[in-house]
Each structure stands twice: as structure tokens, then as C-alpha cells.
Amino acid sequence: MSGRVLLADDHRILREGLRRSLEAQHIEVVGEAADGDEALELAEALRPDVVLMDVSMPVLDGVEATRRIRQRLPEVRVVMLTMHADETTMARAIRAGADGYLVKDCSTEEIAETVRLVAGGQTAVSREVAVSMLREVRSMPPEVEEVVSKREEEVLQLIADGCSSAEVAEQLFISQKTVKNHLASIYQKLDARDRTQAVLRAVRMGIVRLG
Amino acid sequence: MSGRVLLADDHRILREGLRRSLEAQHIEVVGEAADGDEALELAEALRPDVVLMDVSMPVLDGVEATRRIRQRLPEVRVVMLTMHADETTMARAIRAGADGYLVKDCSTEEIAETVRLVAGGQTAVSREVAVSMLREVRSMPPEVEEVVSKREEEVLQLIADGCSSAEVAEQLFISQKTVKNHLASIYQKLDARDRTQAVLRAVRMGIVRLG
DNA sequence: GGCACAACGGGCCGTTCGGCCCATTCAGAT
DNA sequence: ATCTGAATGGGCCGAACGGCCCGTTGTGCC
Numbered sequence: 236m237s238g239r240v241l242l243a244d245d246h247r248i249l250r251e252g253l254r255r256s257l258e259a260q261h262i263e264v265v266g267e268a269a270d271g272d273e274a275l276e277l278a279e280a281l282r283p284d285v286v287l288m289d290v291s292m293p294v295l296d297g298v299e300a301t302r303r304i305r306q307r308l309p310e311v312r313v314v315m316l317t318m319h320a321d322e323t324t325m326a327r328a329i330r331a332g333a334d335g336y337l338v339k340d341c342s343t344e345e346i347a348e349t350v351r352l353v354a355g356g357q358t359a360v361s362r363e364v365a366v367s368m369l370r371e372v373r374s375m376p377p378e379v380e381e382v383v384s385k386r387e388e389e390v391l392q393l394i395a396d397g398c399s400s401a402e403v404a405e406q407l408f409i410s411q412k413t414v415k416n417h418l419a420s421i422y423q424k425l426d427a428r429d430r431t432q433a434v435l436r437a438v439r440m441g442i443v444r445l446g
Numbered sequence: 447m448s449g450r451v452l453l454a455d456d457h458r459i460l461r462e463g464l465r466r467s468l469e470a471q472h473i474e475v476v477g478e479a480a481d482g483d484e485a486l487e488l489a490e491a492l493r494p495d496v497v498l499m500d501v502s503m504p505v506l507d508g509v510e511a512t513r514r515i516r517q518r519l520p521e522v523r524v525v526m527l528t529m530h531a532d533e534t535t536m537a538r539a540i541r542a543g544a545d546g547y548l549v550k551d552c553s554t555e556e557i558a559e560t561v562r563l564v565a566g567g568q569t570a571v572s573r574e575v576a577v578s579m580l581r582e583v584r585s586m587p588p589e590v591e592e593v594v595s596k597r598e599e600e601v602l603q604l605i606a607d608g609c610s611s612a613e614v615a616e617q618l619f620i621s622q623k624t625v626k627n628h629l630a631s632i633y634q635k636l637d638a639r640d641r642t643q644a645v646l647r648a649v650r651m652g653i654v655r656l657g
Numbered sequence: 658g659g660c661a662c663a664a665c666g667g668g669c670c671g672t673t674c675g676g677c678c679c680a681t682t683c684a685g686a687t
Numbered sequence: 688a689t690c691t692g693a694a695t696g697g698g699c700c701g702a703a704c705g706g707c708c709c710g711t712t713g714t715g716c717c
Contacts, residue, residue: 431642432608
């Protein structure tokens with residue numbers, strides 16, 4: 236049960252360092268991927284026990300890659316790696332189906348231990364991550380994430396930036412009608428009746444940034 | 447230089463307590479006012495050296511009363527009294543011309559000392575207030591206050607609360623046209639072109655509260 | 658007394674907005 | 688194989704909005 240591991244990170248140096256560390260801990264690294272798409276392909280081809288996946292990667296985001304891997308290959312576990320214990324990213328990763336969550340400055344022993352635990356069916360997180368999780372759970376009554384779609388979020392952000400419907404349409408290369416459709420959907424989801432209320436709610440919910 | 451003092455506070459109990467405390471410190475209390483208007487009238491009639499003024503009072507707000515007293519009677523000093531060391535209220539009070547600012551849970555000795563200092567031409571604040579002031583000064587580059595008029599602020603708040611122009615008019619007992627006029631003025635002052643932008647700026651500037 | 662400004666208001670007009678109907682396409686879920 | 692949902696789009700319409708003109712009243716300031 237040492238575990239066959241696939242590494243997914245866009246930094247070659249980090250991948251090689253991880254490979255050495257894991258192999259020193261008698262964990263077999265069966266492949267390396269440089270982006271989310273490659274991770275998905277290699278996971279299907281190699282069927283590792285665990286994917287050690289960086290959060291931020293080109294082409295396909297680590298969280299999205301995790302979601303797809305867990306969907307198509309439920310027997311493949313995923314451990315997320317990230318620079319900082321960011322609450323919202325962590326929440327997204329866990330909802331995407333990650334079984335482990337590590338911050339990059341943890342020890343190699345900790346990484347190896349987490350890989351073994353996860354390969355054995357357990358879930359595990361760094362101590363830093365555990366602390367963040369408590370904060371997250373305490374402060375978040377419902378699911379705040381995923382209320383509005385990604386496209387709707389873009390529309391909201393542009394509205395918050397001062398754009399009119401026409402300008403949003405221009406920015407996103409879509410018709411004004413589509414913008415209005417997105418807004419209508421947003422109003423329903425956020426229980427708002429106009430752009431002003433929608434933007435205010437979005438600001439309060441942290442969906443958009445201001446200024 | 448013990449000082450002739452006018453008390454202005456809407457709570458009789460507090461006024462009487464203050465009177466006893468000050469008289470025990472050999473400070474003469476020449477009158478008591480229960481609201482801002484009365485404070486203004488008595489200040490003109492009695493010409494005290496110092497007015498000990500509560501921030502929140504009926505009819506006329508303590509800060510506004512202070513502004514008018516200082517305007518008409520520059521030789522009358524005002525010391526503000528408040529429940530908490532609230533940064534924005536304090537800033538308003540100081541701009542209105544208050545020479546002292548005390549939180550209500552300070553000792554009677556402290557109050558007496560402040561009254562004497564202010565009567566002698568000095569300015570004085572509680573320790574708690576001094577701390578708040580530092581924060582205030584550090585975080586505020588320009589004058590944020592007074593960009594929009596009080597009425598315009600009310601309109602903005604109601605818009606932020608989700609009201610349409612018609613509903614704002616209803617709430618404030620004015621016509622829709624006047625609301626639109628206020629909004630037009632607000633757009634100019636806040637460099638916004640619609641209610642959404644205006645509310646967002648107002649939120650960022652701390653003019654309105656959300657939720 | 659005059660001057661500025663806040664607050665109040667009327668009317669007009671073009672644009673925008675939001676609600677309502679509808680259709681197509683494509684991906685993912687069951 | 689079907690179905691949901693996201694994203695794209697059209698058309699229509701009434702209400703809301705914002706800009707523009709104009710006015711009166713009151714208060715504070717010089």
C-alpha cells in the first residue's frame with residue numbers, strides 16, 4: 236500500500252523535487268503532468284492510486300481537473316497542493332472531490348504520510364488547512380459557492396465595474412440580449428430585482444471585488 | 447477658572463449624576479438641556495464656558511448643535527460625550543468644532559479635568575478616543591465627509607436598501623421628481639452615471655451601510 | 658439686501674432596463 | 688437515449704431611469 240502516484244504541477248523543478256522526496260519515502264511516482272489536461276489524460280492511462288495536484292495550472296485548473304478525474308475515475312484519489320491555505324479555493328477543491336489538501340511548505344514526510352493515508356482510503360489535510368477549514372465552516376452557513384454560473388459572475392463583475400448592459404455585451408463579445416438573459420438569471424438566483432441590488436448582494440457574498 | 451458648565455443630554459438621570467459629580471469637583475453647572483435645540487438656546491442665554499454635550503439627542507443631533515454653537519458663540523467651548531469611541535462620529539464632532547471628546551465610562555475626575563482644560567483653552571480627549579483618532583487619521587487621506595448632503599445620504603441609503611425611486615419618494619414623503627433630482631446631484635458628486643455606481647462608491651466611501 | 662445652496666417640485670424626452678414569450682446548441686448527468 | 692442546465696440569441700412592451708429645461712421656498716453667509 237505504498238501507492239502509485241501521479242504528479243501534476245506546472246513547475247518542473249517542483250515536480251522533480253517531489254519525485255525525489257516521495258521516492259526516498261518508498262513511494263512510486265508513475266508519471267508527471269504539466270497541466271490539468273495532461274493530468275486528466277495520464278490519470279486515465281496510468282490509473283494511479285493518488286494524484287498529487289497543484290491548484291493553479293495552465294490550460295485546465297487543478298480544481299477542475301480534480302472534478303473530472305473524480306468523476307470518470309472514482310477509484311483515483313486526489314491530493315491538492317497549494318501555496319497558501321486559501322479558504323475559498325480549499326472549499327472548491329473539497330467539493331470537487333479532493334481527499335487531501337496540503338500547503339506546499341509542509342515537510343516531505345507530511346506529504347508522504349498524506350499520500351499513504353489517502354491511498355488507503357483516508358482523507359487528510361495539513362494542520363494549517365485544518366485551521367482554515369474550521370473558520371470556513373463556522374462562517375459559512377449555506378453553500379455560497381456556485382450560486383451563479385461562471386459567465387454570470389463575469390457579467391456581475393463588469394456591472395460592478397461600471398458597465399452598462401451594452402458595454403458588458405461588448406466586453407464579452409455577446410449580444411445585449413444575452414447579457415439581459417444572464418442578468419435575469421442572476422436576479423432570480425440572488426433574489427434581486429435590479430442590477431443595483433444584484434451587485435450589492437454579490438459584493439456582500441464575495442462574488443465580485445470592488446475597485 | 448473652574449468653569450461654568452452647561453449639560454446637554456436627553457437622559458435626566460445622567461444629567462443629574464454629572465451635575466453632582468462636577469459640583470463635587472467644584473465645577474459650577476449653570477444649566478441643563480434635554481435636546482440639541484435647548485442646548486443651543488441655553489448656550490446663547492447663559493454663555494457657559496463649556497457645554498458638555500451628548501452625541502445622540504432628539505430634535506437636534508449633538509454634533510449639529512455643536513456646529514451651530516461654535517458658529518454663533520465661538521467663545522463657548524464644547525466637549526462631546528459619547529457611549530463608544532466611534533471613529534466616524536468622532537471625526538464629525540471634531541470637524542463640527544468640539545474641543546473635547548469623552549467616552550461615558552471614563553471617571554468623573556477625568557471629566558472634570560477635561561472641562562477645566564477645555565475651559566482654559568486646551569483641547570482634550572479620552573485615552574480611548576486618542577487611540578481611535580490615530581486609526582482615523584492614518585486611514586483617511588482626504589476629507590471623506592460632507593461630499594453628499596444629509597438628504598442625499600438618506601436617498602443613497604434607501605437605494606442601497608433596495609428601494610426604487612418611487613419607494614424612496616414614499617419613504618421620505620417627497621415626490622419622485624425630487625428623488626431624481628437628488629440622484630442627479632449625487633451622480634455628479636460621486637462621479638457616477640447610474641444608481642448602481644453611486645451606491646457602490648457610497649459603500650466604498652462608508653457613506654452607506656449594507657445589510 | 659443679496660448671493661449661494663439645499664430641498665422641494667413640474668414637464669419633456671430618449672434610452673435603458675426588466676419581464677415575458679420564444680428558439681438553438683452543446684455538455685454533462687441519469 | 689433522454690433530459691437538464693448553461694450559454695447563446697430574437698422580439699415585444701411597459702415601466703423605470705437619467706438628462707435637460709425650468710420654477711419656488713427657506714436657511715445660512717457675507
